[in-house]
Amino acid sequence: MALKSFGYFSSSVRHVVSVDRGALWKGRPEKSLLTSLSSASGRNNGGRITARRKGGGAKKRYRVIDFLRSARIGLKAEVLRIEYDPNRTAFIALLKYGDGDLSYILAPDGVKAGDVVACGKLSEIGLHSGNALLLSDIPVGTLVHNIELKPGKGGQMARSAGVAAQVVGRDGAFVLIKLRSGEVRRVLSSCFATVGTVSNLDNRNTTIGKAGRSRLLGRKPIVRGVVMNPVDHPHGGGEGKTSGGRHPVTPWGKSTKGKRTRNNKRTDVYISTSRHKKRGSR
DSSP: OOEEEOOSSOTTTTTOEEEOOTTSOOSOOOGGGEEOOOOOTTBOTTSOBSSTTBOOOOOOOEEOBOOOGGGGTTOEEEEEEEEOOTTSSSOEEEEEETTSOEEEEEOBTTOOTTOEEEEEOHHHHOSOTTOEEETTTSOTTOEEESEESSTTSOEEESOSTTOOEEEEEEETTEEEEEOTTSOEEEEETTSEEEESOBSOGGGGGOBOOSHHHHHHTTBOOOOOGGGSOTTTOTTOOSSSSOOTTOOOBOTTSOBOSSOOOOOOGGGGGGEEEOSSOOTTOO
């Protein structure tokens, strides 16, 4: 995929840089794989806003993605087409299995209509982009995505556009996976992962260009704390651009911009190398 801009003939799009999706399927999505999608607008079951700056956006229907490729072990599937999915940054691929079943998967980079992908053993289907294999079968150094954390639960890691993790080693019953953040994580070798990089690599180079496109994505405007009143934000009030000489905080007084908030000791044992480098290390 390539990037495209719209020139300087209009102030509304002169800064917009988007991905050229001309090669994607231009028809409607597969109806049997669609389901309704309601917007919570950042509200909980009591109607109160618990995630700020969300709401609105263009209406869309959810495409049911098959993250659990292991449910069809041994079956080969033909890629019918590559489609745009409004619910994610990556493209999706429509597969047709030998028994006639249809399913959507995350489209790997380089996979196109007419290709054949499968899920199974390395000795049977080979190490090709789009094939789902056990981590125990994947050679060290291979790039993978859609990685399971629990056998049979479906892929949970490395699913965004242009993202891939790398198999860097083995440790008994575990395989060491290096993520894009630099973290090295231990994952059971009985979990599945898909070979290759997720499609739409140029997504990181796009520019939204105008506020209206953010609203279509369901993002509401952000108001800085320093322009609020003291009753609304700890940074509010005062004369000029000042926050009272304090470190940046949330509206509820909790530190932000750098404070580590992870508190999940249950899974700390699976992290071999943290993504946070120690002070003084290179």
